[in-house]
Amino acid sequence: MKLLERLRKVGFSKLTLLEDALAELHSYLTVIDNEDIEVSTSLNRILAEDIITNMDLPPFDRSAMDGYAVKAEDTFGASQNNPKQVIKIGTVEIGEIIELIIEKGQAIRISTGAPIPKGADAVVKIEDTEIDNELITLYAPLAPGKNISKKGEDIVKGIQIMIKGTELKPEHIALLSSLGRKTVKVKIKPKVSVFSVGDELIETGNSLEPGKIFNSNTSMISNLITLYGGELVRGLTLPDNKETIKNNLDKAINDSQIIVFTGGTSVGTKDLLPEVIHENGTVLTHGIAMRPGSPILIGISNEKVVFCLPGTPVAAYICFLKIVGPTLRKLMKCINIDPRVEVKASIEHDIPVSSMGFLNFLRVKIEKKEDDFIAIPVKLKGSGVITSLTQSDGIIEITPNLEGLKKGDNVIIKLFPK
Amino acid sequence: MKLLERLRKVGFSKLTLLEDALAELHSYLTVIDNEDIEVSTSLNRILAEDIITNMDLPPFDRSAMDGYAVKAEDTFGASQNNPKQVIKIGTVEIGEIIELIIEKGQAIRISTGAPIPKGADAVVKIEDTEIDNELITLYAPLAPGKNISKKGEDIVKGIQIMIKGTELKPEHIALLSSLGRKTVKVKIKPKVSVFSVGDELIETGNSLEPGKIFNSNTSMISNLITLYGGELVRGLTLPDNKETIKNNLDKAINDSQIIVFTGGTSVGTKDLLPEVIHENGTVLTHGIAMRPGSPILIGISNEKVVFCLPGTPVAAYICFLKIVGPTLRKLMKCINIDPRVEVKASIEHDIPVSSMGFLNFLRVKIEKKEDDFIAIPVKLKGSGVITSLTQSDGIIEITPNLEGLKKGDNVIIKLFPK
Numbered sequence: 001m002k003l004l005e006r007l008r009k010v011g012f013s014k015l016t017l018l019e020d021a022l023a024e025l026h027s028y029l030t031v032i033d034n035e036d037i038e039v040s041t042s043l044n045r046i047l048a049e050d051i052i053t054n055m056d057l058p059p060f061d062r063s064a065m066d067g068y069a070v071k072a073e074d075t076f077g078a079s080q081n082n083p084k085q086v087i088k089i090g091t092v093e094i095g096e097i098i099e100l101i102i103e104k105g106q107a108i109r110i111s112t113g114a115p116i117p118k119g120a121d122a123v124v125k126i127e128d129t130e131i132d133n134e135l136i137t138l139y140a141p142l143a144p145g146k147n148i149s150k151k152g153e154d155i156v157k158g159i160q161i162m163i164k165g166t167e168l169k170p171e172h173i174a175l176l177s178s179l180g181r182k183t184v185k186v187k188i189k190p191k192v193s194v195f196s197v198g199d200e201l202i203e204t205g206n207s208l209e210p211g212k213i214f215n216s217n218t219s220m221i222s223n224l225i226t227l228y229g230g231e232l233v234r235g236l237t238l239p240d241n242k243e244t245i246k247n248n249l250d251k252a253i254n255d256s257q258i259i260v261f262t263g264g265t266s267v268g269t270k271d272l273l274p275e276v277i278h279e280n281g282t283v284l285t286h287g288i289a290m291r292p293g294s295p296i297l298i299g300i301s302n303e304k305v306v307f308c309l310p311g312t313p314v315a316a317y318i319c320f321l322k323i324v325g326p327t328l329r330k331l332m333k334c335i336n337i338d339p340r341v342e343v344k345a346s347i348e349h350d351i352p353v354s355s356m357g358f359l360n361f362l363r364v365k366i367e368k369k370e371d372d373f374i375a376i377p378v379k380l381k382g383s384g385v386i387t388s389l390t391q392s393d394g395i396i397e398i399t400p401n402l403e404g405l406k407k408g409d410n411v412i413i414k415l416f417p418k
Numbered sequence: 419m420k421l422l423e424r425l426r427k428v429g430f431s432k433l434t435l436l437e438d439a440l441a442e443l444h445s446y447l448t449v450i451d452n453e454d455i456e457v458s459t460s461l462n463r464i465l466a467e468d469i470i471t472n473m474d475l476p477p478f479d480r481s482a483m484d485g486y487a488v489k490a491e492d493t494f495g496a497s498q499n500n501p502k503q504v505i506k507i508g509t510v511e512i513g514e515i516i517e518l519i520i521e522k523g524q525a526i527r528i529s530t531g532a533p534i535p536k537g538a539d540a541v542v543k544i545e546d547t548e549i550d551n552e553l554i555t556l557y558a559p560l561a562p563g564k565n566i567s568k569k570g571e572d573i574v575k576g577i578q579i580m581i582k583g584t585e586l587k588p589e590h591i592a593l594l595s596s597l598g599r600k601t602v603k604v605k606i607k608p609k610v611s612v613f614s615v616g617d618e619l620i621e622t623g624n625s626l627e628p629g630k631i632f633n634s635n636t637s638m639i640s641n642l643i644t645l646y647g648g649e650l651v652r653g654l655t656l657p658d659n660k661e662t663i664k665n666n667l668d669k670a671i672n673d674s675q676i677i678v679f680t681g682g683t684s685v686g687t688k689d690l691l692p693e694v695i696h697e698n699g700t701v702l703t704h705g706i707a708m709r710p711g712s713p714i715l716i717g718i719s720n721e722k723v724v725f726c727l728p729g730t731p732v733a734a735y736i737c738f739l740k741i742v743g744p745t746l747r748k749l750m751k752c753i754n755i756d757p758r759v760e761v762k763a764s765i766e767h768d769i770p771v772s773s774m775g776f777l778n779f780l781r782v783k784i785e786k787k788e789d790d791f792i793a794i795p796v797k798l799k800g801s802g803v804i805t806s807l808t809q810s811d812g813i814i815e816i817t818p819n820l821e822g823l824k825k826g827d828n829v830i831i832k833l834f835p836k
Contacts, residue, residue: 039622040637040653043644057804059626066689095618095658097629111689113618113729115629154803161805169834170645171807174638174731178631178804182623200513200531204457205600208477211515211533213596219458220592226461227588235458240511271484271529311531313592341759341833344791371828373762385572386475386596387579389589410789415759416587418836 015289017400018322018359021298024284025327028300032190032257032331036183039176042168044229045186046332051162056152057178061116065147068107068129068136069120072144080139088134092117107136116148123147155179165335167229187332189231193252194221197264197273198311199240216386217262217316221309221324224317227417228325228339229332230258240264242272249280253302257331260324263311273297273308281306289400290359293319305331313386318361318395321417340414343394345373347411352404360398362405363388364413375411389416433707435818436740436777439716442702443745446718450608450675450749454601457594460586462647463604464750469580474570475596479534483565486525486547486554487538490562498557506552510535525554534566541565573597583753585647605750607649611670612639615682615691616729617658634804635680635734639727639742642735645835646743646757647750648676658682660690667698671720675749678742681729691715691726699724707818708777711737723749731804736779736813739835758832761812763791765829770822778816780823781806782831793829807834 034048063069070086078084091109092098102108102119110116110123122142130137155161162172168186176184201215202208215237222235233256238244245264252259264273274297277283281301288296292315297308307324309316326337345366353360364375378392394415398405405411452466481487488504496502509527510516520526520537528534528541540560548555573579580590586604594602619633620626633655640653651674656662663682670677682691692715695701699719706714710733715726725742727734744755763784771778782793796810812833816823823829 040640043641055626057631059631060629093658094616095630113616113631154805162808169836170638170641171735171804171834173641174634174735175804175808177622177634177637178731180620180622180624180626180632198512198531202598204595204598206598208473208598211478212513213475213477213531214598216592216595219595220588222458223461223588223591240513313596317589317592339836341761341836343759344762344789371762386589386593387572390580390593416589418587418757418759 015287015294015358016285018288018290021285021288022323022326025298025305026330028284029305029327029331030257030303032333033188034185035188036185039173039181039184042173042176042184042186043170045168045189046229046329046334047162047164047166047168047172047184048187048333049185050160050164051176051179052160053155053157054179055155056157057155058149058151058153061151062149063110063112063114063116063123063147064149065123065125066112067110067123067125067147069102069110069117069123070107070142071102071104071120072122072142072146074105075122075124075138075140075142078138078141083137083139086136086138088131088136121145121148163335165333167334167336167339189229190257190328190331191233191255192225192230192258192260192328193233193248193256194218194225194235194260195238195245195248195252196236196262196311197238197240197245201237201263203237216313217309217311220313220317221260221262221320224320224325224417225260225328228328230328240272242276245272245276246280249276249301249306253304257304258324258328259301259304259306261306261308262316264308277301277306277308288323289357290318290322290361291355292361293322294358296323298323314389317389321395321414325417338414340394340417343373343413343415345375345411345413347396347405347407347409348374348376349407350404351377351398353398353402356403357400359400362396362398363392364394364396365391366393366413375413392416433705433712433776434703436706436708439703439706440741440744443716443723444748446702447723447745447749448675448721450751451606452603453606454603457591457599457602460591460594460602460604461588463586463607464647464747464752465580465582465584465586465590465602466605466751467603468578468582469594469597470578471573471575472597473573474575475573476567476569476571479569480567481528481530481532481534481541481565482567483541483543484530485528485541485543485565487520487528487535487541488525488556488560489520489522489538490540490560490564492523493540493542493556493558493560496556496559501555501557504554504556506549506554539563539566581753583751585752585754585757607647608675608746608749609651609673610643610648610676610678610746611651611666611674612636612643612653612678613656613663613666613670614654614680614729615656615658615663619655619681621655634731635727635729638731638735639678639680639738642738642743642835643678643746646746648746658690660694663690663694664698667694667719667724671722675722676742676746677719677722677724679724679726680734682726695719695724695726706741707775708736708740708779709773710779711740712776714741716741732807735807739813739832743835756832758812758835761791761831761833763793763829763831765814765823765825765827766792766794767825768822769795769816771816771820774821775818777818780814780816781810782812782814783809784811784831793831810834
């Protein structure tokens with residue numbers, strides 16, 4: 001363990017660039033299987049098939065209005081001074097097919113969504129007519145096709161309308177349902193184990209002892225896993241004990257695709273995780289040029305991805321957003337592996353950067369000023385300060401080559417995931 | 419039923435403004451009870467208590483680095499040419515309390531997060547030292563307080579850090595956990611029944627008959643209810659039959675706070691919902707000046723809110739975003755009743771508005787062009803076109819007094835809810 005002894009003494013000698021670390025890690029990812037589930041329960045799942053339309057939508061010409069189906073030519077020349085009249089010969093309701101054929105001078109009462117009767121080529125809105133028994137008076141002409149939704153207007157049969165890797169939202173569920181789909185192929189949710197490591201950690205609900213703190217990382221990371229589409233297998237607090245860590249790693253390797261540790265990953269004397277991962281797998285990266293979050297370790301153990309995140313909650317949170325979350329979604333072959341929304345704003349005041357060469361994460365609150373969005377940096381007293389997250393809306397990423405930001409600079413804020 | 423007969427003939431004579439309809443409806447809302455749940459399972463729930471801190475965070479002065487706790491004065495004047503030396507007298511690990519007190523010329527090895535030993539007022543990073551047995555050499559001076567997270571630095575006891583109505587996200591869960599909270603008071607999820615009404619509707623998974631369409635509204639609205647924090651009690655398809663509608667309304671009134679119908683709400687001959695709601699409660703609004711979505715009906719029946727949305731999926735979707743969803747969240751006393759994210763962009767080309775006096779909803783796709791976001795209107799062929807939702811990112815709301823948008827205008831896009 002010469003390497004670790006040296007690390008403990010000198011800290012991180014070499015930091016990897018974030019994009020390099022991710023590229024290497026993602027080259028190791030295995031394939032997650034698909035499953036068929038009910039469309040109605042597919043919210044937030046990742047589509048695992050391309051969707052090709054199996055029918056036209058609408059499946060027939062239908063009325064877009066409540067009114068009368070007519071021959072457009074019967075309305076030509078109609079005006080307030082020169083109204084035209086047609087005779088109602090029947091009614092077609094939504095969901096019905098009628099055999100009646102409209103001839104010149106005739107009309108059929110029709111509901112929105114009902115099939116257009118044969119012979120008709122336009123629908124006049126009920127508001128634009130007067131009716132006296134069966135005699136209908138119109139005051140304006142209609143172009144052929146007016147108020148008719150043509151067969152295939154929305155969707156034509158045989159085209160691709162959704163691609164693999166789409167995250168399914170209510171609008172996608174509506175579209176699948178409108179094509180008659182009851183089930184859909186999605187990625188199985190990757191299984192994830194979460195462990196917080198540290199003798200200083202007390203479980204919530206207990207009383208706090210001197211020198212100890214409550215464990216907040218397990219619940220935070222577990223809920224981020226849920227939010228990003230993973231399935232939590234276990235979320236535990238572990239002591240700084242090599243054997244306990246090793247045993248739990250073994251268990252997690254058996255039933256999880258991703259294993260997340262927080263704490264014990266830096267170069268303190270009790271930071272046992274680098275040692276455990278070295279002994280039970282391959283360390284891909286230890287130390288990334290980002291602040292906060294630099295002590296992160298990424299490893300592979302029995303083909304499972306192991307992340308060891310710093311124990312300070314904000315660093316762990318940011319490591320999740322930038323590394324764990326995108327990996328989880330990459331595993332599901334998501335098109336969009338970083339689901340955070342980007343918002344444009346201008347920065348309120350100068351922000352010098354003290355650590356060039358690092359990707360710096362600036363937490364900001366967004367204020368709307370007239371038509372502008374202003375990014376207001378949240379005052380920080382340490383990277384562990386959780387209130388810096390609850391009091392801000394998102395993060396500006398300051399690339400390693402920048403010395404900082406100047407007041408008024410246009411910036412992109414990546415909002416916290418919702 | 420004179421009113422309805424007239425409506426069926428003339429359509430909507432008077433449309434209400436959206437804000438007026440919402441204000442009236444929200445004055446009728448009842449109170450939803452609270453419940454205590456585990457913090458770890460509170461993701462996306464609505465906080466029902468103000469959170470006052472019960473402790474300082476960190477609860478003690480602690481080290482922000484792995485290194486040596488020292489007296490800062492022992493480092494004053496240190497430089498490469500004039501190094502200073504201190505003697506290591508012990509080690510303090512994270513989670514431990516030690517009794518040792520640091521005197522002048524002494525140091526204690528300390529891990530990140532460990533309590534600062536008595537007598538020390540700074541921590542030197544391990545990377546900035548050389549150690550030879552117990553003799554530690556430093557090459558730079560430290561200011562008092564350096565690398566120490568002071569007790570209460572993040573949170574001071576007795577202050578309010580979260581307010582009622584906050585939607586709980588992983589960062590809030592972390593904050594609650596760090597205060598030792600195992601349970602939290604949240605709003606009970608409002609119970610919601612969803613019905614799609616129409617003889618033309620076929621359930622997905624069956625084969626399509628002539629003149630019929632698959633029901634896509636039940637699954638879409640049900641999943642929107644879930645996304646907005648409601649609890650779905652039932653999601654059903656009903657025929658155009660007054661008694662069936664009435665019976666299902668009665669059932670829903672018994673066990674739901676909100677009842678959503680889609681379809682059958684306009685002025686067609688089969689549009690039975692206005693009649694049913696008139697006979698079983700109070701119609702607050704029928705017809706709102708918005709496009710799409712104008713035929714919406716809002717009613718109260720036995721103190722429960724009843725929404726009758728248009729049957730065209732896009733109109734139903736937009737009515738949900740603007741009316742049903744915000745009401746659901748208002749019921750939970752959410753601070754932010756419309757959870758959609760706003761993004762600034764400029765519009766790609768002129769958009770004339772054909773229906774002034776209406777709140778118009780323009781579906782747009784966002785494209786990033788260099789530093790700018792461009793809003794590209796999605797080509798529409800009808801308000802029922804679901805692909806206009808799956809192919810766009812959000813909606814621009816064009817207020818009733820605007821004649822349209824001019825190319826290059828700054829616009830606010832409200833993204834679809836995620």
